[in-house]
Amino acid sequence: MERSMKQYETDRKEAARLAARLMLASGTTAPRVGGVGECTIHILDDECDIEDLCQEMERMADIKKSWQFFKRDAAMLRDADAVLLSTSLRSLTDPADINCNMCGKLVCEYLKEEDKLPADPDVAFTGCLCIFRANNIAYAIDGMVSQARNLGIDHGVYWSAGAAAMRMGILPRDTGFALAVAISITEKSPFRDIPQRYAEINQRTMNDRMINRLWPQFRSIYS
Secondary structure, three states: OOOOHHHHHHHHHHHHHHHHHHHHHHHHHOOOHHHOOOEEEEEEOOHHHHHHHHHHHHHHHOOOHHHOHHHHHHHHHOOOOEEEEEEEOOOOOOOOOOOOOOOOOOOHHHHHHOOOOOOOOOOOOOOOOOHHHHOHHHHHHHHHHHHHHHHOOEEEEEHHHHHHHHHHOOOOOOOOEEEEEEEEOOOOOOOOOOOOOOOOOOHHHHHHHHHHHHHHHHHHHHO
């Protein structure tokens, strides 16, 4: 029996969902400094949820000149089959109390007394953060990326998407900062070898331009 393209697309998306959950498992079981759980991982595999995230990234791109690359990241994430958001929960509010001095303070109590940055539109993360605890998110990301490599899944890591997710309020309240891992099961990785103006020139924007150009003609013919 001939298999349809629709069935292939369904199976491809299902494979991406399964891969995302295996990556979540690897990120969760990755080592933690101090052996205490303080990272959470959240999966976005619905196209509407990913689109909401991309639109927030595009809004943030217009706030600061240094964030203009958010638009390019958003264009790439629109081609993702799933996005995993990894959070660092305790780095903002609960220093490790080991006086490691990585944050530049002599003792952890000084970091607790430090004023946080205001939650202004041009502030991505409202540190100061406990660097010792914040390092744990790197272990989580490494676990997810290692699993993606083992599975042969195309992937990309984006802090822009993590900042946008925090701004949307879809992550736990105590999140200090977040990073995103996007995955795609396609013949061409949407995260590699991307032109500089990919936000303007990509498959979706070209299709939109074609539709906008042809739609008035079709409407005049068939109306």
